[in-house]
Amino acid sequence: MVIAGPPEYMGKRRLFILAIFVCLFAFSCGRELMAEHKHADNHLTAYNHSLATILVEYASAVYMSDLTELFTWTCSRCSGLTAGFDIIELLVDVEHCLQSFVGVAKDLNAIVIAFRGTQEHRSKLVSIQNWIEDLYWKQLDINYPGMPDAMVHHGFYSAYHNTTIRPGILNAVERAKQYYGDLNIIVTGHSMGGAMAAFCGLDLVVNTEAKNVQVMTFGQPRVGNAAFASYYSQLVPNTIRVTNDHDIVPHLPPYYRYFPQKTYHHFPREVWLHNIGVGSLVYEVEKVCDGSGEDPDCCRSVAGNSIADHLVYFGVELMCETWRSCGIVMDSLAKEYGKMDVKGNIVFSRDSILRMKTETNTGGDRM
Template identity: 30%
Template sequence: MVVDGRLLDVTSVPASTLAGYAPYTQFARAAYCDTNKVATWSCGGACDAVGGFEVSLTGGDGNGIQLYFVGYWPQENAVVVSHQGTDPTQFLSVLTDINILLDPLDSNLFPGVPSNVLVHSGFMNAQATTAVPILEEVRRLMSAHGTNKVVTTGHSLGGAISMLDAMYFKLNIPGANIISRTYGLPRVGNPEFASYFDGLGIDFVRINNEKDVIPIVPGRGLGFRHASGEIHILGPGRAVSCSGQDNEVDAECQISSVPDIFSGSILDHLGPYEGISTGTIFCN
């Protein structure tokens, strides 16, 4: 079906594809865990699930700056960057605030991006806080291991920062193969942002869980739109891939499943994402 010039369609996601997302989910989960344990990759179930990962940089305080880590994933010969999310109940109030601002990106960090590409000011500021040291470490690891593959991942607010990271790396590391996997991602920018991001050639997937309310905010009426790449988990072992930006046509995609914040569930924001739940309470 064509809506506003966009071809919208859904397809079932094979179980093997869903299973393949598990390591990325574990990286997003690990970002919530104690920094000292993440630094030694001994954070419990999340770290155990991706054995051999080598952390080289950690940061953040879990308050003003979301926790994050950077490291090398030998199994995939990839550099990985992951950011912590936040308390979903507080995050929802921020994302539904009518005073949400859309601002242009910093041209020093995002060279060449048109001025009509606008993003959520809070997400932009959060990403900018850690952008430079993370980029330096990513470049160092890429050189040290002879790889051009970079993975960004995160849940909730961490997903928003990771999406902007993916764009940042694509613009600042020519030739890099950027893979981005987000979970419970809120809308990050305006329609021009969504289209610009889609055109960058990033391997991007945003995974939504059942009735999670966070992916439908900030509202489209406030000028926001999701980029393409939605996978909507309908239940254990069942998910659909929804084409287009903010597929509002098919009943199995997020917007139709959760038409407003009163129809959603904040608990679904925590997962499980194919058996893996995210958040500080799931670190062990």
Template identity: 55%
Template sequence: MDRRRRAVESAVPAAVMVLLLLSIAPAGAARRDWGFRSPSSSVGFTEPNTKPDVKNNGQTFVFNYTLAKAIVEYASAVYMTDLTALYAWTCSRCNDLTRGFEVTCIIVDVQNCLQAFVGVDHKLNAIIVAIRGTQENSIQNWIKDMIWKQVNLNYPNVPNAKVHTGFYSSYNNTLLRPAITNAVHKARKLHGARDIIVTGHSMGGAIASFCALDLAIRFGSNNVHLMTFGQPRVGNAAFASYFAKYVPNTIRMTHERDIVPHLPPYFFFLPQLTYRHFPREVWEHEVDGNRTFQVCDGSGEDPNCCRSVFVLFWSASDHLTYMGVKIEADDWSTCRIVLGRSAEQLQMNLASNIVTSGRSVDVVIAGNSVQVD
């Protein structure tokens, strides 16, 4: 594990980071350890002991520590490659606050190495959608590549809105979109019109953003909530405004010096032409030895939250743990979803196991991606 983390850290050499100095707003506030700026108007609080609650309060998804801890466990579990343990919810990450979760659909796009599941959390009275991003052979190359990505795709029917082509296509032009929407429709038909919580980590968080927007338009903004962990930016300011309008119940968790939320870069002197986060960020970091969850302002780019970390202190290792939960692939070497078997063999084996178990779980697996216009 230590060797893996050192390899990940090497993805961000200081020489490359110097090129990103212009993406940081001018200094002005005092700095804490690791280059943190002192919080000012943002609200900060240490770990509260509150009951899970998915109900929105007006236009704000109220941050709830216990709820967030449950959601990060779902975002971690979707990385598991043992699909049999995943559908039975017996995997090593399928416990603690998510115990008793009922998986209703597992979705695998083998060609694009994408994986997701849909299910019902009866304790939260909510439908959960968890998405895993593409598992790259080299996370170092992925991070370096993200530095230079441009907002290069016009978002349909939204003037001036541009988004990252790869993130947009990973949801809208693959198996994920039709499979997830069908699974959510079915779950709401069987279990009632429950709220929908969408989550993902890293690239999975970026893809989850487009999923949440799609579901909010289909099922209504008040019924869809998004909570991501360490997600990169996905679009420009016009898209961020559009997103905030339709998915107001959004929390973007960031952790300490995690590099990924800083990518692709935000250039403060080109606010309309560059990538921009949508609100609302909650920054997990230490203040005077206490783990603090700082609720940031509504701009999406609060300079007193994770953006206050100086560029040379950005860290890839902080990307792999959120709220004390390891949130990484259980095999980094390659895309191991099918474990050497064909998609057809995998689907047949899983179907047989599901029938034997007596559970009702849909398995949607495709060797080739499904193109959606």
């Protein structure tokens, strides 16, 4: 038998229980909100759409193979939002099929460093597919110096650290500061160029103690494991990885969620471009993802099965104009004003560019 007690007692008892429930609910929500705020990744950079549309043009321009047009910034992709860019140094590592430039964007008040991806072009999809298939089997195979348990992709690491690209970049950054002062540094690139951009940004922070380094990449593959991603996000928090719809490359090398410490892992923050809607009511969304680097609601929520989505971002083509199998176009001016080493690698510096422009405009004799 249950003794109910007086009605007024039962009413007070219900109010008391309700008050306890409300307090517990409020406390629970408060704890959740605090945890969510802590996970709001305030240390990570905010996404800037306008900056992304500018940097994607730099990431496109670095694919140009006509070196004279590129180092004089007169190429077909060297206008629009990047007009007036002052090239400090153009680097071409012919031996490893790599290309990069360093210059100053006065409208951004920043040094811009751009890296070319692989020699991608629609007419040679087989070569892209071969590269992509190779990424499926890539294992973490090198320890990143000074970072316990951090492992990275040997090929991407070596492309930046073990070629003529790195010393040329560091030298050009110092020269840019001599000309323009201590500017911010923005590093960008597409595909493999994005992977190199990430290593470059980290290198500038760790080894040159550069301040105000920002990295924004497009269609970048994974480059290291979770330990590396954690170190990277702490050291270069001002980083954005833009991914596009079903682009296959950001899904590679594969991420195995059941082996979080042993698998490749993206660093944050991702911004995922994708279309929503049906029929004619379709529009593009730019989703700013969480701070995990592997947000299941962003590009990981779809199948990464599109090469076409890899080659165009914001309507800008990120590929070579034509297929030349790592070829470059050099006219007599490029040969005359560039510095070439014994392996055929080429550097075009600001001084030689200015000298060429002066002599060309005055019609004087070229040395």
